[in-house]
Amino acid sequence: MIVAYFIHLAIIVGIYLILALSLQLALGYTGLVNLGHVAFFAIGAYVSALLTLNEIPFVIALLLAGVISLCFGFFLSLPTNKLKGDYLALATLAFTLVVYAVTLNWTSLTKGPLGLSGIKKPSILGLSFSSNFSFFILTLIIVLIVFFIIKKLVESPFGKVLEATRDNELSARVLGKNTLKLKSIALAVSAFFAGIAGSLYAHYFSYIDPSSFTIIQLIPLLCIVIIGGLASLKGTVIATIILVLLPEPLRFIGFPSSIVGPMRQIIYALILLLILIYKPDGFFGKVELK
Amino acid sequence: MILVQLLINGFITGAVYALVASGFSLIYSTNKFIHFAHGAVIAFSAYILYFLFSVLELYFWFSIVLSIAFASFLGYLMNYVVYNQLRKKNSSVILLIASFGLLILLESIINILFGADVKIIDFIKVSKGLEFLGAIITPLQIFIVFVSVILFVCLYLFMKNTNLGKAMRAVSDNSELAEIIGISSEKIYSWSFIIGSAIAGLAAILIGLEQNLDPTMGSALMIKGFAATIIVGIGNIHGAILGGFILGIIENVGIWYLPSGFKEAIAFVILCSFLIFKPQGILGRKRGAEK
Numbered sequence: 213m214i215v216a217y218f219i220h221l222a223i224i225v226g227i228y229l230i231l232a233l234s235l236q237l238a239l240g241y242t243g244l245v246n247l248g249h250v251a252f253f254a255i256g257a258y259v260s261a262l263l264t265l266n267e268i269p270f271v272i273a274l275l276l277a278g279v280i281s282l283c284f285g286f287f288l289s290l291p292t293n294k295l296k297g298d299y300l301a302l303a304t305l306a307f308t309l310v311v312y313a314v315t316l317n318w319t320s321l322t323k324g325p326l327g328l329s330g331i332k333k334p335s336i337l338g339l340s341f342s343s344n345f346s347f348f349i350l351t352l353i354i355v356l357i358v359f360f361i362i363k364k365l366v367e368s369p370f371g372k373v374l375e376a377t378r379d380n381e382l383s384a385r386v387l388g389k390n391t392l393k394l395k396s397i398a399l400a401v402s403a404f405f406a407g408i409a410g411s412l413y414a415h416y417f418s419y420i421d422p423s424s425f426t427i428i429q430l431i432p433l434l435c436i437v438i439i440g441g442l443a444s445l446k447g448t449v450i451a452t453i454i455l456v457l458l459p460e461p462l463r464f465i466g467f468p469s470s471i472v473g474p475m476r477q478i479i480y481a482l483i484l485l486l487i488l489i490y491k492p493d494g495f496f497g498k499v500e501l502k
Numbered sequence: 503m504i505l506v507q508l509l510i511n512g513f514i515t516g517a518v519y520a521l522v523a524s525g526f527s528l529i530y531s532t533n534k535f536i537h538f539a540h541g542a543v544i545a546f547s548a549y550i551l552y553f554l555f556s557v558l559e560l561y562f563w564f565s566i567v568l569s570i571a572f573a574s575f576l577g578y579l580m581n582y583v584v585y586n587q588l589r590k591k592n593s594s595v596i597l598l599i600a601s602f603g604l605l606i607l608l609e610s611i612i613n614i615l616f617g618a619d620v621k622i623i624d625f626i627k628v629s630k631g632l633e634f635l636g637a638i639i640t641p642l643q644i645f646i647v648f649v650s651v652i653l654f655v656c657l658y659l660f661m662k663n664t665n666l667g668k669a670m671r672a673v674s675d676n677s678e679l680a681e682i683i684g685i686s687s688e689k690i691y692s693w694s695f696i697i698g699s700a701i702a703g704l705a706a707i708l709i710g711l712e713q714n715l716d717p718t719m720g721s722a723l724m725i726k727g728f729a730a731t732i733i734v735g736i737g738n739i740h741g742a743i744l745g746g747f748i749l750g751i752i753e754n755v756g757i758w759y760l761p762s763g764f765k766e767a768i769a770f771v772i773l774c775s776f777l778i779f780k781p782q783g784i785l786g787r788k789r790g791a792e793k
Contacts, residue, residue, distance in 0.1 A: 245595050245598075245599075247602075291778040291779075292777075292778060295777065295778070295781070297594055297595045297598075298535065298536050298594045298595055298598045299777055299781055301536075301595065301598055301599075302536065302728065302773070302777060303773075303774055303777045303778060306725070306770045306773045306774045306777070307774065309725060309766075309767075309770045310767055310770045310771065310774070313764065313766050313767040313770065314767070317761065317764055317767070426718075427606075427721060428606055428609075430602070431602075431603060431606050434599060434602075434603075438599075470617070470618065471614055473613075474610035474611075474613040474614045475610070475614070477606055477607070477609075477610040478607060478610045478611065478614075480606075481603045481604070481606045481607035481610065482607065484599070484600070484603040485584055485600055485603050485604065485607070488588060488596055488599065488600045488603070489584065489587045489588060489600075492591060492596055500591075500593075501593065501595060501596055501599075
């Protein structure tokens with residue numbers, strides 16, 4: 213029993229890790245205050261769920277979930293590229309709300325508030341991942357791949373230019389870098405991984421509905437990225453593990469489940485406020501939030 | 503006839519949006535960051551009205567005064583406890599993320615205190631609507647429009663004629679210059695939270711009388727209020743009122759063409775398009791978004 217519970221937690225941590233690392237790419241390394249991350253997560257989850265419900269193999273659905281999120285990320289970045297700071301935050305937040313409204317109201321496709329159920333557990337080339345343990349292995353492999361891709365990316369010359377864009381966009385442009393294009397690519401790649409995380413989420417729970425993709429979900433993600441520290445992958449990994457596990461003891465204290473949900477949100481919101489007041493550059497952060 | 507009805511409905515929802523937007527805009531104009539938690543202040547004070555009037559059964563007018571006072575206090579408290587500490591870091595993004603955190607914090611507290619089910623403040627019984635140019639309008643809706651118009655006139659006179667109003671405009675124009683002539687901008691920040699949140703409290707009452715309450719109503723209203731201010735240019739208090747009415751009318755006429763579920767999405771789309779194509783709004787000066 214207890215082992216099954218830990219495997220479940222490990223899978224959740226894995227999904228959050230993909231989300232947090234990809235948000236780190238946009239927010240920490242490129243300095244884009246992207247509040248649309250949950251929307252890409254939602255798009256990935258719905259795309260993958262709808263494709264596999266229509267008998268498309270899991271691998272293709274997983275990749276398409278990422279690719280379609282990537283396209284949305286790219287198209288979102290085109291008009292919002294020139295926006296700075298809080299204006300960008302609002303435009304991307306509005307995007308999250310639009311995606312939420314669409315999943316809720318496009319009932320012929322998404323079944324609206326009823327959600328999509330019966331999403332199959334993944335199987336790759338006849339290899340089935342229906343048990344939680346095998347799903348954990350799959351998540352672990354994907355997390356490792358994502359981690360190394362993002363690590364390589366931010367250490368490459370491309371990543372350095374992203375950081376230069378974050379620190380001083382004008383100077384980067386003076387050096388002949390097309391910063392608008394760089395920011396688009398960063399947002400699109402970040403959206404790609406969020407879509408992958410969405411796909412894993414949908415197939416793990418085998419049920420999704422719009423309520424899993426509200427703006428409330430942004431709070432733990434922002435918490436993780438800011439506490440771990442901007443532009444620090446190590447910090448992100450540590451912060452994800454700690455923050456995802458932190459509210460778990462609430463389940464054992466014996467609160468009714470209608471209290472546990474809001475309690476979790478209160479804990480995350482309080483942590484977010486405290487970290488902003490007392491340590492806004494996080495524990496492993498290399499740059500300040502600005 | 504349908505069009506007249508939709509226009510009137512739009513005008514009434516517009517009055518509510520205009521209330522939300524003017525309080526929000528008042529806070530933005532001096533503080534220069536997006537105070538998301540404004541929506542949660544509205545939700546929270548609507549719940550307080552429900553608690554005082556429907557649960558404790560206090561006198562209606564007494565409950566109203568207490569709810570508005572509560573809203574003011576909540577605004578003041580947020581500014582004092584959170585924003586004052588963060589302002590030193592001189593980053594509107596930190597303040598924005600903090601206000602987003604406050605929004606979720608307050609919504610979750612409402613959720614725990616009152617539960618997630620919808621609540622109804624049963625003050626004005628549903629009465630037969632009056633006919634007006636072939637459209638139906640209820641006495642409560644007339645009351646809403648009446649109260650908001652009075653408030654807008656008061657707000658205009660306040661900003662124009664009182665010392666505090668003038669000081670607020672000074673800080674909003676240039677806080678450093680205002681400091682030089684002896685206006686404490688810190689005090690003015692505080693005052694804008696107190697007054698802006700009081701307007702939020704009033705909005706909460708009007709909304710609470712007409713609609714059901716649910717814990718997440720704040721974020722929805724906040725987006726509406728924000729879309730209304732963006733239409734005309736953020737930080738323009740009187741413009742925000744106009745924006746509120748424009749948004750209300752567009753939304754209500756829009757559902758003539760769209761399924762009603764997409765009513766919510768109209769505001770987001772307006773918000774996005776203005777942010778992207780005309781971030782300074784239709785009345786605003788060109789500054790801000792691309793500074």
